[in-house]
Structure formats: structure tokens, C-alpha cells
Amino acid sequence: MRIGIVCYPTVGGSGVVATEMAHALAQRGHEVHLLSYDRPSRLRRGVPGLRFHQVAVTAYPLFRYPPYDLALATRMLEVREEAKVDLFHVHYAIPHAVSAFLARSMCGGCLKFITTLHGTDITVVGSDRAYMRPTRFALEQSDAVTAVSKYLADETHLVFGVRKPVEVVPNFVDIERFKPTGRKPWRQRPDQERILVHASNFRPVKRVADVVRAFAAILREVPARLLLIGDGPDREHALAVAADLGCQHKVEHFGMQDQLEAILAQADLFLSASETESFGLSMLEAMSCGVPCVSTAVGGVAEVLGDTGKLVPFADPAAMAREALLILNDDSKHERLSNMARQRAVDHFATDRIVAQYEKIYARVLGEP
Numbered sequence: 001m002r003i004g005i006v007c008y009p010t011v012g013g014s015g016v017v018a019t020e021m022a023h024a025l026a027q028r029g030h031e032v033h034l035l036s037y038d039r040p041s042r043l044r045r046g047v048p049g050l051r052f053h054q055v056a057v058t059a060y061p062l063f064r065y066p067p068y069d070l071a072l073a074t075r076m077l078e079v080r081e082e083a084k085v086d087l088f089h090v091h092y093a094i095p096h097a098v099s100a101f102l103a104r105s106m107c108g109g110c111l112k113f114i115t116t117l118h119g120t121d122i123t124v125v126g127s128d129r130a131y132m133r134p135t136r137f138a139l140e141q142s143d144a145v146t147a148v149s150k151y152l153a154d155e156t157h158l159v160f161g162v163r164k165p166v167e168v169v170p171n172f173v174d175i176e177r178f179k180p181t182g183r184k185p186w187r188q189r190p191d192q193e194r195i196l197v198h199a200s201n202f203r204p205v206k207r208v209a210d211v212v213r214a215f216a217a218i219l220r221e222v223p224a225r226l227l228l229i230g231d232g233p234d235r236e237h238a239l240a241v242a243a244d245l246g247c248q249h250k251v252e253h254f255g256m257q258d259q260l261e262a263i264l265a266q267a268d269l270f271l272s273a274s275e276t277e278s279f280g281l282s283m284l285e286a287m288s289c290g291v292p293c294v295s296t297a298v299g300g301v302a303e304v305l306g307d308t309g310k311l312v313p314f315a316d317p318a319a320m321a322r323e324a325l326l327i328l329n330d331d332s333k334h335e336r337l338s339n340m341a342r343q344r345a346v347d348h349f350a351t352d353r354i355v356a357q358y359e360k361i362y363a364r365v366l367g368e369p
Contacts, residue, residue, distance in 0.1 A: 001362055002031045004079055004088040006072065006096045009038040012201050013281040014118035017148075017171050018091040019043050024355045026050040033079050037068060041256065053079050069095035073102040080111060086366055087112035087143070089358070093121040094131055097138035104141075112365050115142040117166070119278030119299070120205070122147075122156050136160045143365045146358075149300025152278040167361065170303070171281050172354035173288045175346050180290035180338075181265040185331060193223040194328045197267040197291070199260065199282040200274075202232025207296075209234065209241045210273035210317045216245040217321035222328055226271075228253045229263060264289040268334065269324055272296065275314060280304050288345035292337035294324050304349075308341040 003025055007018030019040040026032045026049035034043065037055045055075045057066040076099060079085055088103075090096035093115055100113035115138065122135075139145050139162050146169045147153040153166040186192050196215060200206040208228070215226040228238065228251065235253065242248040257263060264270075270286035272295040280301050283293045287308060295301045297311035305311070310327070312319040327334050363369065 001359075001366070002033070002084055002086045003362065004033045004035060004076065004083075004085040006035045006076065006088060006090040006100070007040065008092060009036045009040040010201065012118075013148075013171065013279060014092045014116075014121075015040050016042055016281060017118070018089075018116075020172070020174065020351070021089075021355060021358070022050055023047055024351050025359075028355065028359075031083070033083055033085060035072070035075055035079060037072075051083075069099045069102070072096065072099040073106065076100060076103040076111075077106055080107065087114065087362060089114045089116065089362075091116050092118055093135050093138060097142060098134050101138055101141045112143045114144045114146065114361060114365060115139060116169070117145065117147040117152055117156060117278075119148070119152060119276070122152060122159060123276055123278065123299075132160065136162060140164055144361050146361065148279040149303050151300035151303065155278075169357050169361075170349060170354060171279050171284060172349050172351045173281075173284050173345055175288050175350045178261045178264065178285045178288035178345075180342060181262075183266050183268075185335075186268060186328075187331060191223055193225055194218075194269065195225055195227065195267045196269050196271055196324070197227045197229065197264060197286065198271050199229035199264070199286075200232070200272075202230055202234045202238070204234055205275045206232075206234065207273040207275055207315070208238040210315065210320070211271045212238050212241045212247070212251065213245065213317035214271060214273065214320035214324065215251070216242070216247045217318060218324050218328065219247050219250055221325055224250065224328070226251045227263060227267065229255075229257055229260060231255050260285065261289060264291055267291045269294060269327060271320065271324065272301070273314075273317065273320065274298055274301075277301050283309075284345060284349055287341035288349075290338045290342040292327060292334065292341050294320055294327070296320075306340075306344050308337055308344050 019042040022034045057071045097115040104111035146167045198211045242251040270293040277299040293309035296314045310323040
């Protein structure tokens with residue numbers, strides 16, 4: 001098939017998943033065209049069958065905000081005409097699904113598109129009064145709608161009252177890239193230091209400061225170090241909290257990392273304190289590396305972790321620290337959870353398994369066997 005994929009180029013889950021899907025589909029023999037206003041962070045160069053099309057937005061003095069949605073619709077139409085694209089798969093509803101509908105209207109109704117919901121496009125952006133009605137309309141006009149968790153599918157029906165079915169297709173992980181690399185148990189390390197990790201886009205919803213607060217409590221009980229991966233508006237606040245709590249010498253900020261798997265594979269535990277999390281892709285990548293997770297009990301996290309990690313109440317760093325210490329002080333429990341996390345990633349979230357589900361949806365939308 002000839003497939004167009006539309007996404008944001010940011011390091012959030014929707015951009016990562018869309019880009020990894022483009023790679024996987026190209027490797028499976030499809031012709032893939034990826035559209036975004038900038039080159040996505042995980043887009044690799046030289047992948048046969050995969051082309052990147054940048055969406056250029058012209059800023060006229062008359063426009064206070066450049067009309068990205070109109071520029072995207074035009075670019076989608078151009079790519080469809082040039083490459084004979086069979087369908088578009090848009091990730092994140094606003095404005096991508098609306099732009100897809102506009103492109104369809106401009107070509108006489110012959111453009112097929114699928115919308116995948118990732119979280120804040122529904123729970124935050126889409127529920128804003130300014131965007132609710134166009135979001136609902138775009139979902140109803142989509143040829144198929146998917147969500148990355150049952151939690152998000154239920155929220156979509158609850159918030160928007162859409163009549164169209166929302167199919168659950170979870171995020172996925174490259175189990176060959178993200179895999180255990182034989183890290184030494186902390187008992188065999190000279191300092192017996194436990195390595196904890198957090199990876200995100202450091203937005204306020206991720207509550208990275210709560211991760212730091214939990215780590216400070218852990219550090220009072222066992223030798224430990226916290227690795228912060230990613231970047232965003234709350235980075236400085238999180239580091240300031242570490243300084244206030246006197247643990248800044250044990251907190252390392254790595255920023256954006258191309259080789260995320262190398263760092264995750266050396267960790268003993270992943271911490272997530274999010275206020276809302278429709279899936280939790282970073283946690284899945286940690287699980288695939290054999291790293292157990294302790295997370296707030298929000299959104300679709302339980303669907304990802306299963307019984308391989310621990311869930312704690314939101315905004316309770318002390319509870320997070322207690323659960324983490326129960327794992328970090330028990331070698332056999334840590335090893336058991338580590339093996340279970342890896343196996344769950346392999347059994348339920350491997351790339352080929354999930355991409356095959358999308359291929360079936362594509363074929364159904366196109367009326368193919």
C-alpha cells in the first residue's frame with residue numbers, strides 16, 4: 001500500500017509512535033510518506049520506501065498565528081496527487097484529522113483517512129470548548145478511529161459522544177532495539193548504587209518534580225542515582241527541587257538522547273509521576289529493556305504494566321518511594337519483575353504484532369482482502 005502518515009515532530013508519544021510506524025511499514029514493503037512541519041526526532045535517513053515531506057507554513061503579517069491546518073491540508077493533497085497515496089493515517093486529532101477532512105473535501109471526497117488518538121488531543125486539547133466541536137466532527141468523518149488504550153477509547157466516547165467505534169490498538173516497541181543487555185545486579189557493583197530513570201517531555205502534566213521528591217526519599221534509604229532523560233518546560237523546576245532537597249549531586253540530566261535504549265538497559269527502576277497518561281510509551285520501552293516501573297495509577301498505565309510493576313496514588317511521592325524501596329531492597333522480587341516486564345513487552349507490544357493490526361484496518365478501509 002501507499003500510505004501517508006501525519007504527525008507532530010515532537011518527542012511526545014504520538015510523534016515517536018508515528019515515526020516508528022513509518023519505519024516499520026516501509027520495512028514491510030509499503031511505500032510510506034511522512035508529513036510534518038519539521039523532521040521528527042526519530043526519523044532515520046536512508047530508509048528504502050520512506051520519504052519525508054515537510055509542511056511549510058507561510059507567516060504573513062496579517063496572520064497573528066500561521067494557519068498550519070490549511071498548509072497541512074494542501075500538502076496532503078499535493079502528496080496524494082504526486083505519490084498516488086491510498087490513505088492517510090493521522091496521529092493526534094487536532095488539527096490533523098480536520099486537515100485530512102479538508103483535503104478530502106478539496107479532492108471531491110475520494111481521500112481515505114484514519115485517525116489515531118494518543119491522549120491529550122482528547123483529554124486536554126479536544127475537550128477545550130474552542131476545539132470540541134471540530135474534533136467531534138473530524139472523528140465522525142474519519143474512515144476509522146483508533147485509540148492507544150481502552151481508557152482513552154472510553155474517554156473519547158464519554159467526552160465527545162461520538163457514534164463511530166473507537167478501536168483499541170496499543171502503542172508498540174522495537175523489542176530488538178530495546179532489550180536487556182546483561183546489567184550487573186546492584187549487589188555486584190562496588191557502591192551497590194541503584195540506578196533509577198525517568199524519561200519524558202518534561203511538561204507540567206508529567207510532574208517530574210514529584211519524581212525527584214520520591215527519589216530524595218529513596219536516596220535516604222539506599223545508595224541511588226536518578227537519570228533524567230528528555231527536555232521541556234519543567235526541566236529547571238525539577239532540578240531546582242533536587243537542589244532544595246539536597247540530592248542534586250545524585251541527579252543527572254541527560255537531555256534528548258538518540259540512544260535511549262542504552263541508558264534504559266542500565267537502569268534498575270523507572271519512575272513516572274504523571275497526572276494523566278493515556279498509555280506511557282517510555283514505560284513500555286523500559287519494560288522491554290527488563291526495567292520494572294513504579295507509576296501513578298492514572299489513565300491507561302495499568303493496561304501497559306499489567307502485574308509487572310507497581311501503581312501508586314497521584315501526587316504522593318512518599319508512596320512512590322515506599323513501593324520503589326520494596327523492589328530495590330529485594331533482589332529476587334526485582335529479578336522476577338524484570339523478567340515479567342520484558343516478557344509482557346514481547347508478548348503484547350512487539351512492533352510486528354501491532355503494525356499488523358493497523359495493516360488490517362488499512363485493508364478494511366480500502367476494501368481490500
